[in-house]
Amino acid sequence: MKSKNITIRDVAREAGVGVGTVSRVLNSGSVKQDTRQKVLETIKRLGYKPNFFARTLAGGKTDRILTIMPEVKSEFHWRILESFDHEIDKENFQSIIYPLISRKRYDALISNPSFIQEVEGVIIMTITPDILDDRFEVNAPVVLIEEKSNKCSCVYLNNRKGGRIVANHLLERNITKYYAIYSSAANPFIKNEHMKDRIIGYRDTLIDAGKLFEDEQIIYADYSLGPSNEQIKKMLTETNRPGIFAMTDNFALLVLQVASTIGLSPGKDFFLVGYDNQSWTEKAGLTTIEQPIEEFGKTGAKLLIERIKNPALPIRQIEFPPLLIKRNTT
Amino acid sequence: MKSKNITIRDVAREAGVGVGTVSRVLNSGSVKQDTRQKVLETIKRLGYKPNFFARTLAGGKTDRILTIMPEVKSEFHWRILESFDHEIDKENFQSIIYPLISRKRYDALISNPSFIQEVEGVIIMTITPDILDDRFEVNAPVVLIEEKSNKCSCVYLNNRKGGRIVANHLLERNITKYYAIYSSAANPFIKNEHMKDRIIGYRDTLIDAGKLFEDEQIIYADYSLGPSNEQIKKMLTETNRPGIFAMTDNFALLVLQVASTIGLSPGKDFFLVGYDNQSWTEKAGLTTIEQPIEEFGKTGAKLLIERIKNPALPIRQIEFPPLLIKRNTT
DNA sequence: TGTTATAATGGAAGCGTTTCCACGACATAA
DNA sequence: TTATGTCGTGGAAACGCTTCCATTATAACA
Numbered sequence: 001m002k003s004k005n006i007t008i009r010d011v012a013r014e015a016g017v018g019v020g021t022v023s024r025v026l027n028s029g030s031v032k033q034d035t036r037q038k039v040l041e042t043i044k045r046l047g048y049k050p051n052f053f054a055r056t057l058a059g060g061k062t063d064r065i066l067t068i069m070p071e072v073k074s075e076f077h078w079r080i081l082e083s084f085d086h087e088i089d090k091e092n093f094q095s096i097i098y099p100l101i102s103r104k105r106y107d108a109l110i111s112n113p114s115f116i117q118e119v120e121g122v123i124i125m126t127i128t129p130d131i132l133d134d135r136f137e138v139n140a141p142v143v144l145i146e147e148k149s150n151k152c153s154c155v156y157l158n159n160r161k162g163g164r165i166v167a168n169h170l171l172e173r174n175i176t177k178y179y180a181i182y183s184s185a186a187n188p189f190i191k192n193e194h195m196k197d198r199i200i201g202y203r204d205t206l207i208d209a210g211k212l213f214e215d216e217q218i219i220y221a222d223y224s225l226g227p228s229n230e231q232i233k234k235m236l237t238e239t240n241r242p243g244i245f246a247m248t249d250n251f252a253l254l255v256l257q258v259a260s261t262i263g264l265s266p267g268k269d270f271f272l273v274g275y276d277n278q279s280w281t282e283k284a285g286l287t288t289i290e291q292p293i294e295e296f297g298k299t300g301a302k303l304l305i306e307r308i309k310n311p312a313l314p315i316r317q318i319e320f321p322p323l324l325i326k327r328n329t330t
Numbered sequence: 331m332k333s334k335n336i337t338i339r340d341v342a343r344e345a346g347v348g349v350g351t352v353s354r355v356l357n358s359g360s361v362k363q364d365t366r367q368k369v370l371e372t373i374k375r376l377g378y379k380p381n382f383f384a385r386t387l388a389g390g391k392t393d394r395i396l397t398i399m400p401e402v403k404s405e406f407h408w409r410i411l412e413s414f415d416h417e418i419d420k421e422n423f424q425s426i427i428y429p430l431i432s433r434k435r436y437d438a439l440i441s442n443p444s445f446i447q448e449v450e451g452v453i454i455m456t457i458t459p460d461i462l463d464d465r466f467e468v469n470a471p472v473v474l475i476e477e478k479s480n481k482c483s484c485v486y487l488n489n490r491k492g493g494r495i496v497a498n499h500l501l502e503r504n505i506t507k508y509y510a511i512y513s514s515a516a517n518p519f520i521k522n523e524h525m526k527d528r529i530i531g532y533r534d535t536l537i538d539a540g541k542l543f544e545d546e547q548i549i550y551a552d553y554s555l556g557p558s559n560e561q562i563k564k565m566l567t568e569t570n571r572p573g574i575f576a577m578t579d580n581f582a583l584l585v586l587q588v589a590s591t592i593g594l595s596p597g598k599d600f601f602l603v604g605y606d607n608q609s610w611t612e613k614a615g616l617t618t619i620e621q622p623i624e625e626f627g628k629t630g631a632k633l634l635i636e637r638i639k640n641p642a643l644p645i646r647q648i649e650f651p652p653l654l655i656k657r658n659t660t
Numbered sequence: 661t662g663t664t665a666t667a668a669t670g671g672a673a674g675c676g677t678t679t680c681c682a683c684g685a686c687a688t689a690a
Numbered sequence: 691t692t693a694t695g696t697c698g699t700g701g702a703a704a705c706g707c708t709t710c711c712a713t714t715a716t717a718a719c720a
Contacts (some may be wrong), residue, residue: 007676018700023678032698052444053387054676057705073403075554082431089434094442099427101412104419112424116380224405225583225610229590253555257584260559261591280555337706348670353708362668384706387675 006048009310020171026050027060044251047195056118065095065126066119068109070127072099073224074248074278076293077126080145083297083316084123100127110136121304127328128193141307142208145300146194151303153303153315155296159194162322163201166273169287169324171209171330176204177241178213179235181251195247198275202245226281232258235270244269247289249274249281256329266329277325293321336378337341339483345372356380357390361563395425395580395634398439400457402429403554404578406606406623407456407493410475413627414453421635423450430457440466451634458523471637474632477525483645485626489524491651493531496603499617499654501539503601505573506542508536509565511581513553525577528605534577556581562588565600572600579604579611579618580652586614586659596659621649647653 008026012019015038019083024031025039030122042048065088066275072078085095096119100106107117112189116122122142124131132142145156168177180199196228199218206213220236221227232255246252252274259266266272274281274288281288299318307313340354342349345368354361355369372378395418402408415425426449430436439445440461446452452472454461459479462472473485500508510529510639528550536543549565551557562585565572576582582604589596596602596615604611604618611618628646637643 005676008678009351009676012700019677020679020700021698024699027678030698034697049447051387052674052707053383055678057381057383057387057675057707058677058679059705060678071408073402073408077433078401081429083434085432089438094438097427097429099429101408101413102415105415108419108424117379117382200361222610224608229587233591251602254587257587258591259557261563261588280552311539335706337710338708339706342670349707350671350709351669354669357708365668381706383674385708387677387705388707389675390708518687 005051006046008048008050011039011042011048014046015039028073031104032309044263052210060061062117062118062120063093065093065121065123066115067095067097067123067125068127068131069097069099071101072126074276076123079293080297080300082283082308083294084145085297086303087298087301089298093172093305095123098180106249113162116140121298121308123287123304125300140318141304141311143304143307145296146315150317151251151315151319155303155318155320156298156323157194157291157320159197159322160201160202163245165201165204165322166198166275166289166323167202167209169272169330170243170245171206171211173243173330174243175241175271176239177217177242178202178211179217179219179242179244181219181221181246181255183221183247183251198245198247202251221251226254229258233262236262237263240269244270244272246274248273249276249278252288252329254279254285256286272329273324282327283324287327287330288325290323290325292323335381336376338378338380338535341369341372341376341378342536345375346371347652387402391577392448392450393423394449395423395451395453396445397425397427397453398457398461399427399429399455401431402456404606406621409549409623410455410627410630413624414475414631415627417440417631418635425521432505447468451638453634455630471634471641473630475626475632475638478647480647481645483637483647485629485633485648485650486544486650487524487621489652490531493533493575494535494603495531495652495654496605496619497532497535497539498526498537499601499656499660500573500601501536503571503573505571505601506569507547507572508532509540509547509549509572509574511549511551511557511574511576513551513577513581528575529578535646545633551581556584559588563592564590568596570599574600576602576604579606579608579616582616582618582659583610583614586616597627602659611655612657617657617660618655620653620655624654625650 007140008019008022012022012086017035018040020038021031022037025036029133067081069077069081071140088095098109098115116138119140122138123145124142125145129144129147129149132149132151142152146156147155148154180202182195182199203213218226219231226251235244244255245257252272255272256266263272272287277288277290303316338349338352342352347365347369351361351365352369355366373474385408401409418425428439430443446546449470451470452468453475454472455475455479458473462479462481472482474482476486478484478486481649510532512525512529533543549557549561566589574585576585582602586596589600594600602617604616607618607620633646
């Protein structure tokens with residue numbers, strides 16, 4: 001059934017060279033031009049594929065990066081992953097994506113070193129850095145994306161500042177009452193301090209400006225369901241010209257829909273800011289906060305690769321500023 | 331820096347046994363009770379961790395399964411994955427999840443055999459089976475989840491039947507005009523025939539029953555945005571008692587929201603059926619089609635593992651019936 | 661007690677690479 | 691011509707395991 005595998009020795013014999021030479025061809029060692037050509041030809045002719053395990057066992061590099069991520073549902077996170085992947089590909093690394101879809105999977109990762117011993121670097125995306133405390137032993141370099149830590153390199157966004165920016169923006173409008181639509185995270189591995197931070201920045205700025213902001217002005221929503229119709233209607237009609245800060249664009253979309261059915265115009269009858277700058281928000285004219293997707297992935301990759309290549313390099317923490325995209329809803 | 335690794339030989343020496351015995355302890359070979367105890371103790375004491383590469387190279391099994399999936403955003407797919415994972419864990423397999431987030435990643439998978447040579451089985455989830463035609467060479471067993479193929483085992487849902495069930499259900503109501511809210515897939519690796527099939531089953535049944543169903547009655551929506559407010563309003567107000575079949579629960583949610591703001595009651599002024607039976611639909615009272623998440627994952631895992639253990643077994647195709655969950659909206 | 665069948669064990673060979681060392685070929689400098 | 695590098699090359703050793711075979715300990719029985 002299983003025909004004998006073609007090994008490097010077969011190639012060497014067929015090409016009339018030693019195994020060392022074939023290995024050197026494979027690993028860009030120095031080999032004379034025509035010898036290399038001959039070997040390459042033989043490899044192709046025999047359909048030889050190097051054995052990954054043997055290669056690694058013998059001390060070769062895996063050129064693999066482990067990417068730990070939560071169970072994401074948003075396009076935002078997938079896009080970060082994509083840009084990250086794109087970047088490491090340029091350096092001929094491959095990423096193994098490890099989604100934390102269950103407690104069991106988390107435990108398996110922590111207790112089973114095989115995944116970790118196989119890679120040269122680890123990316124932890126959008127997951128509470130507590131994981132680093134746990135019994136999580138890595139001696140490969142680690143980079144956090146969208147989280148902050150001073151134990152390893154990271155790229156993150158200042159969510160508190162994001163909240164402040166939104167508040168300051170809304171303060172320039174003629175607003176009677178300020179709201180925030182908030183939700184706690186759906187996934188246990190995401191300790192979602194992000195939204196909390198946004199709220200804090202928002203609230204503090206409003207209060208500093210002498211505005212009222214009490215708990216009742218924070219509207220709690222289920223993450224996947226969003227705020228209910230009644231909640232939205234109440235906000236929109238309780239006072240004239242309310243200002244609403246939705247923690248995600250999705251929540252803002254619901255507000256827009258309800259407003260439209262009761263004949264209220266955004267930017268006039270009420271003011272609305274989202275978060276994420278999802279692709280559809282442009283068409284919808286939603287004012288929102290942009291998170292630098294491309295840069296997140298790209299910079300994360302760079303930080304990791306630089307430390308893989310030179311582990312002596314110091315860790316770096318890079319903060320990206322949140323960016324307000326002003327559109328029609330404010 | 332890198333202290334010498336603890337190997338099986340160290341354990342053998344420390345425990346006063348041969349390497350073969352240690353290996354047997356590790357691989358549940360037959361070893362006398364107290365010898366095993368002694369070895370286990372030594373392993374723990376030394377903190378020995380078997381080297382995955384050496385083990386595999388020497389002919390051991392990897393006990394790993396490759397799970398190829400699209401970039402999913404729905405809870406539905408994550409839950410399938412979870413139940414699958416849970417099931418294979420019982421048999422001490424681990425799954426490597428490989429999300430197809432870009433064309434590049436697809437190509438890397440197809441052209442690079444290292445991922446595939448590392449596993450004992452492959453699951454392809456929610457991805458057009460065309461991938462099997464391509465230059466995709468696996469000699470491990472393959473199981474498709476949520477897709478049908480007669481080249482390998484699969485578990486799938488009969489979407490056409492789903493459409494028919496919805497139509498038949500709505501036909502029992504006193505409906506003046508039938509609609510469907512449809513969307514094409516967002517991901518290029520998902521050739522979403524599912525929704526198309528649902529529409530076909532729906533339409534054919536309606537037409538067979540002598541109802542009118544023309545293209546105009548299919549409402550096209552952006553996948554992540556859903557149908558627009560105007561589209562929904564038009565459906566709801568154009569005639570009395572319309573019947574609406576939303577291809578996903580998310581679309582149905584939008585309909586409910588719009589309806590609520592214009593004071594229309596589901597199950598009375600209009601009739602609405604979703605698809606997926608997402609967790610929130612129960613609370614919302616939405617009539618919908620249940621897809622057997624647990625069973626999908628579990629059965630997929632079983633089909634795969636049975637073929638891993640005995641490759642001679644014939645492939646099996648298992649169809650799950652869609653199930654109507656009747657609630658208040660019809 | 662001795663004989664035979666069976667279970668447990670030690671250790672060499674082999675898995676397919678990389679790496680290192682030694683050596684020959686060839687060029688350059690004295 | 692001889693001494694001194696430099697480059698390219700072949701092949702043994704090592705990586706850490708599993709597996710198989712030969713050997714020894716143990717059990718079963720007469």
